[in-house]
Amino acid sequence: MRWGLQQALEAFIERVVFGAEIQVTDPSAVDELLRSLQVSENECQELRLQLPRAVVYRQLVQSTLREAIELALPRLVQRMGGVFDEYLQKFLREAGPRTHYLRDVTAEFLDFSEPLWDADRRVPRWARDLARHEALRIEVAACRHSSFPEVPEELNLAAPVRFTESSRLMHYQYAVHELSAELSDRTEPEARPTDLLVYRSADHDVRYLELSPLAASILGNLLSYQHSLGHALSLAYAEHGVEFNEQQMHSTALLLADLAERGALLGPMHERSQ
């Protein structure tokens, strides 16, 4: 059954822009493309004439998408070099962007590519950590927030704790947050398990706070929103063999007060605010 022209145009563009590169001087490749469109001979001839112009679109589209991803992952793209471009081509061919929002193409690219990196010796072991760390900057900056409370409330051991929606607890195997911002830098990150709290301040800055293992456990329990403050602390202390005593509580209180001052921690969670 013949396709309508619009259906054929969409298939034609999809194949030219996202498929394997077509050489317009290769008659068999061009014929195969046109046969797949199921349109009349006249339309085939018309599209054959347009193919050199359609190939221009391939470069325009791929350039736009590459720029968007490079804006989000500048150091990763520089460090991976040609390997990044290979994965970009693979992503475009096998998946392609689905999102209406250009800023979200990076997440789609990473969801597709990261699982493939483990088996690829050309991809550094720290690439996943660096990708996630760099992608966070836009994600956290753009996260939708509820408003900050004017007067912080006292925390309650019996209640969970509320954080801003942009707060993220990140666990890295490599200290990628210590890498230079210089794009030309090629220093390898230290292989050191690292926990970071990433959040957006009240004045819209994305901030990073390196945590001790105990602090990371406490915040991990709290950010799951599955535990009251008291239960979250008990679990974390037990995990790290720390005694639940007044001194430890004081130290934890200082941590939580610091997070409140930074604007990451909002206060106790009430039933109505869940």
Place this chain on the structure above:
Amino acid sequence: MRAPTSLPDAEHPRLPAGVGLGLRWEFLEELLEAPPLPLAFLEVSPENYMRRGGYYPEALERAGTRYPLVTHGLTLSLGSIEEPAPEFVNELRAEIRRVKSPWHSDHLSFSRTGQRMTHELFPVAFNRNSIHRISERLKRLTDELGVPMLIENITYYMAPGSPEMPEPEFLGELLEASGAGLLLDVNNVFVNAKNHGFDALEFLHRLPLERVAEIHVAGHESSKWDLLIDTHGARVAPSVQELLAWVLARTGPLPVLLERDNNIPPLSELMCEVRELQAVYEQALRSRLRGGNEVGFAASP
């Protein structure tokens, strides 16, 4: 349905006539800190603010207290076979309401191919199937979004197959069938005329200019492909300014938007160009008042 600017009722307020500017993050902060600038309005792409928190939506809200805002979309893919996702349309409606846009415009093009979003604008087939499909979609979107719709003519580098009718007539029939208004991009007409070998003025003559509700002007550049590319990365060329004047002499006052998306210069430089365009605008309207086609146009370069 008449073109939006002729709608006098409070439900559909007009956008002020005169020259406005596409709002870009590169100068957003400077714009907010400056005293009020001689800008009729600001145009925003809602996809850049939807599903988003943080600095930019808040800054947009502040911009909206100082300048009228209008939304110009990027990804509705009006010409696609597939319908826009309902979730996206709902979010778009909320954003249009948030900025109090008097109408919403998007491109007469397709951006989606199957499930993939290209983030580029491709020409639709100029045939009656397209007119039927797109006009029905525009009528639905007008209801769903709650504001009038405008469609913009795009630059296209490849012809969309064999046309059943020329583009001006296709546009005219689509506007009539849908009730939508036309966002006339005169730079796109110029670039297409050069790339596809037709006369820009003759093209404009054949358009239903009474349906133009807004005009876009932008810069274009030469490329390695022996094509002019609609980059929005350069000053508006004198030839495009002349097309703007020609249209305004026939339509009367309209909102005119300067689009600059790439190689964005300092705000002071952009405002110089706004003032230059405003002078072209006023001269064109004066010639209209004198009752003649005094806005001459040199033979297309």
